[in-house]
Amino acid sequence: AYNNWDGNVTNLFNNKSVNGRETLNLRGKLRWQPTDDASLTLSLNYVNGNTTVGRPFIRFGPNALLRNQPGLTPAAVLPGVSATPANQAISNNYDSRTKYEGGGGYLRGEVGVFGDMNLVSITSYDRFHLDDFLDQDDTSSNTTFGNNNQIGQFDSEQYTQEIRLQSPGDLPFRYTLGVYGASVKFARPFQRGPYFSLADWYATSKSRQLAAFAQADWTIVPNLVLTGGGRVQNERVSYTFRDNLANTSFAGSATDTAGTYRASLRYDFTRDINAFFTYATGYKGQTYDLTTGFNRNRALAGPIRPERSRDKELGIRTQFFDRRVTFNVTLFDTNYRDLQAQSIETLADGTSNYRLTNVGRLNTKGIVLEGSLRVSDDLNFNGAATYLDATYSSFDAAQCYPLQTQANGCRPGSPASQNLTGTRVAQAPEWKFNLSGDYSPRLTDGLRGVAQFNWQYQSSIFYSPRDPETFQPAFHIVNLGLGVRDEDRRWEVVAFVNNVFDQQYFGSLVNTAGNFGNNIATQAILPRDFQRYGGVRLGLNF
DSSP states (O other): OEEEEOOSEEETTTTEEESOEEEEEEEEEEEEEEETTEEEEEEEEEEEEEEEOOOOEEEEOTTOOGGGOTTOOHHHHSTTOOOSTTOOEEOOSSOOEEEEEEEEEEEEEEEEETTTEEEEEEEEEEEEEEEEEEETTOSOOOSGGGOOEEEEEEEEEEEEEEEEEEOOTTSSEEEEEEEEEEEEEEEEEEEEESSSSOEEEEEEEEEEEEEEEEEEEEEEETTEEEEEEEEEEEEEEEEEEEETTTTEEEEEEEEEEEEEEEEEEEEEEETTEEEEEEEEEEEEOOBOOOSTTOOHHHHHHOOBOOEEEEEEEEEEEEEETTTTEEEEEEEEEEEEESOEEEEEEEOTTSOEEEEEEEOOEEEEEEEEEEEEEEEETTEEEEEEEEEEEEEEEEOOSBOOOTTOOGGGTOBOSSSOBBOOTTOBOTTOOSEEEEEEEEEOOEEETTEEEEEEEEEEEEOOEESSTTOGGGEEOOEEEEEEEEEEEETTSSEEEEEEEESTTOOOOOSEEEEOGGGGTTSOEEEEEOOTTSSOEEEEEEEEOO
């Protein structure tokens, strides 16, 4: 697969298109079956790509000054840029971008043992390298206040080994037993400067995991299936951090053993109607916040505690009228404790700082409705609706957003903080809807027409909790397509128009008031369909 998109933002400093991407993906799979009860599968993958970054300013306060320096107004440091909600231009004197490469694969072997048992071995290896470059001030000012950049790398390498023993799948009592091991390594050098917000450090982290797991399905009586499973894992995490500016080095490690489990009950009322209830626990392991500002206090604070969750799901799966109608309902309720998120932490010496830590509790609950309707062989509809209530049930010491006042909930202190308990989680819309249709009438013996539509709706969200500069109002998108396809779908040609009604919305919003003298300065990340666009899509299947 190859994908190349120039982007929908223009850098006026050098007249380059940005906010685009180019990606090459290669995948291959080879399967060998020497006997009826043995097989070997080798799968390999490779990715090589790059992105260009452009974050247009859409709002400025009347007194905004870059780094609060006299004369460095938005007009002076962003010549030609008009900061409006429709802005698709930037002016950066340094190309913000990423370049990445990675690959790996797995070897899966299966063999029949002990009669009808099946032994499975899965060995995998993956590596990834990323170079990232950022114009930190996002301007083209030629002063020292407009020439600060950051450069970093990210390297990862992972090995895993899993062995499973599976019982026959056609017995009333079926089970899987297994062991799993993983070794993961990360490395990140990072530099920022040369004029302000200086940083120069190198960090590594390692994780070693060993686990054993089991799951069983028991058909208690016809149509009633009880499923139970559990996993016990031991994980060791370690790190090194060298600050080249402070000439300090730190290292540490931690070990933890944890168990998780899952239980589910499913009843088949008929061949096409069933209901289920599932209760499951989750676990996210210990970690270290290896970012700018890591110091002796953070080292003494130790690792961030594991995050745990408890999830309940109740659902119904149905099909009617010879499976022409499908309708599914799922209710879910998940509680997280020791949530890992950015917050204010008081360290061992009594000082406080912002870092990734355990902030409290989070609850997400809601309902998902999914359905499809096959009116005829050439007319189909699909739809889904989601209601989500995601709130912090405990988050007492969150970072204040830029420009937040005491009247808006920012409590004075060193550092200042706000209480987000009871607040909706960022980037969690209350409602999402999706409806699509495909009409393919026969035109000739070997040719069909194609008419497609898709409608998407999302309710309003905050990209950062409570921050009015990161508020995204509700929006809806309509996409249309019209064309022809081969009767056997070997090819199709479709002319399309996406975002028919030109509904502008943002993929993300960033409050950068701190870089402009604590005056309003808001940047946006634009999605590909930020504005209406059209084209021709050619599909080939072989």
